Structures are given as C-alpha cells and as structure tokens.
Amino acid sequence: MKDWELSDFHMVERELLELLRDTFTNESEDIIARWGYGQMVLLKAIKGTTDVEYLKTGLSAVQERLTKKLDCQTLIGVGEIYEAIDIGRSYREAKQALKVATKAATMAFYEDLTLEVALAELSDKTRETIIEKVIGELLHEEDLLVTLQTYFDEQLSIKQTAQQLHIHSNTLQNHYS
Known part of the structure; x- marks a missing residue:
C-alpha cells in the first residue's frame, strides 16, 4: 500500500462514492452519504434474503475494485436489518462490526459477530x-x-x-x- 496525501483521500472518497452509487442506488430508497473523514454510510433498502446476498456481493465488488484501482484497503461494517424507525440501531451495530473488521477480514456483519463485538467493547x-x-x-x-x-x-x-x-x-x- 502506498503513502497517502490529503488529495489522495479526496480522490478515494470520490471514487468510493461513485462505486457505491453505481452498485447500489438502483432504487429510490437507497441513500449514500459521506459520514466524517474517509467514511461513507450506505442506507440500503433490503426486502429479502436475496437482497442481503446482493448486498454482500456488491460490497465485496466495491472493495475489490478499490483495492485494484487505488491500492487501498476498505473496511466495512454492516448492521442488522431493521425497520426504518430503528435505523440508528443498525448504524451503531455497523460501527461495532467495523471495529472488528481487520486486514484479514475486511468486511464484518454484526449478525455474524457475538464474542468479537463484546471483546471489542472491552479495554x-x-x-x-x-x-x-x-x-x-x-x-x-x-x-x-x-x-x-x-x-x-x-x-x-x-x-x-x-x-x-x-x-x-x-x-x-x-x-x-
């Protein structure tokens, strides 16, 4: 991986936003937003198990394209699926899953984690x-x-x-x- 400058981060953010839009915003309910420095949030409407598999496949493709094109690593945390009223809960879970994501497993789904999430919260x-x-x-x-x-x-x-x-x-x- 290369050393990054501020302009590189902006380029990566633009590229990531474009990849996420190309991959996921086929439906009007999907929202992608920049969420702090170097972070994006995808609010994806999920209607069934096929959508969950589509999400996993799409996120993997985004990671792979970023790695190949820009030589950078992307960590992804995914919260569980809830009704729109509980979206904050899913976001908090995604943040916890993101803490568990590492170089070896760059994508972590909260639903797959139990002990890892608990241990990540401890000093x-x-x-x-x-x-x-x-x-x-x-x-x-x-x-x-x-x-x-x-x-x-x-x-x-x-x-x-x-x-x-x-x-x-x-x-x-x-x-x-």
Missing part, C-alpha cells in the same frame, strides 16, 4: 483479565496449544488434525472431548 486490561481467568491455565499446556493450533490450521477437521499430529482420529477425539 485491553479487561480483555487480558478475562483471558487469564478463562484460559490462563491452558496457556501452560503446550501439547494442547499445538493441537488447537493444528486444529484451526486444518479448518476444524479432526481427520486432518490427527494426520498432521500423527495420531489416530479416535485418540484425538477421546483425549480432548
């Missing part, structure tokens, strides 16, 4: 205290940590994890269940 000190109380003793179990890391690396597959650890899958299940 670093409180998070450390909770981790120490909940899993503190486990952090000293090297075999368990290696097994868990392998399990996550193998996309939660018991069979693949057992193969990587050179043990039988029944042994893995019995030992850690």
Whole structure:
C-alpha cells in the first residue's frame, strides 16, 4: 500500500462514492452519504434474503475494485436489518462490526459477530483479565496449544488434525472431548 496525501483521500472518497452509487442506488430508497473523514454510510433498502446476498456481493465488488484501482484497503461494517424507525440501531451495530473488521477480514456483519463485538467493547486490561481467568491455565499446556493450533490450521477437521499430529482420529477425539 502506498503513502497517502490529503488529495489522495479526496480522490478515494470520490471514487468510493461513485462505486457505491453505481452498485447500489438502483432504487429510490437507497441513500449514500459521506459520514466524517474517509467514511461513507450506505442506507440500503433490503426486502429479502436475496437482497442481503446482493448486498454482500456488491460490497465485496466495491472493495475489490478499490483495492485494484487505488491500492487501498476498505473496511466495512454492516448492521442488522431493521425497520426504518430503528435505523440508528443498525448504524451503531455497523460501527461495532467495523471495529472488528481487520486486514484479514475486511468486511464484518454484526449478525455474524457475538464474542468479537463484546471483546471489542472491552479495554485491553479487561480483555487480558478475562483471558487469564478463562484460559490462563491452558496457556501452560503446550501439547494442547499445538493441537488447537493444528486444529484451526486444518479448518476444524479432526481427520486432518490427527494426520498432521500423527495420531489416530479416535485418540484425538477421546483425549480432548
């Protein structure tokens, strides 16, 4: 990613606004607004599950086009769907989801987040205290940590994890269940 100047940010904002308009404003109910420095808000009328998939696909396409065209990363937070009267609630949820969005997962939907949103609201000190109380003793179990890391690396597959650890899958299940 390149170093940015103020004029670059204005160009990115214009490009983002244009991409959002091209992608989403086919209906009169959709609203796109600049919301602070370097931020846009899309108020999208959603009428069903196909519209939700359309939203996800469209947002991914906008991110991809911005990354390719301008060499910049876009983080997106999406709130849950509500009636128009509760739009403020959806906006607050989108802001919380945005806090969770990272370089690895640049788009976060509030409905998919539970623990992440709760942890994002806590201070670093409180998070450390909770981790120490909940899993503190486990952090000293090297075999368990290696097994868990392998399990996550193998996309939660018991069979693949057992193969990587050179043990039988029944042994893995019995030992850690």
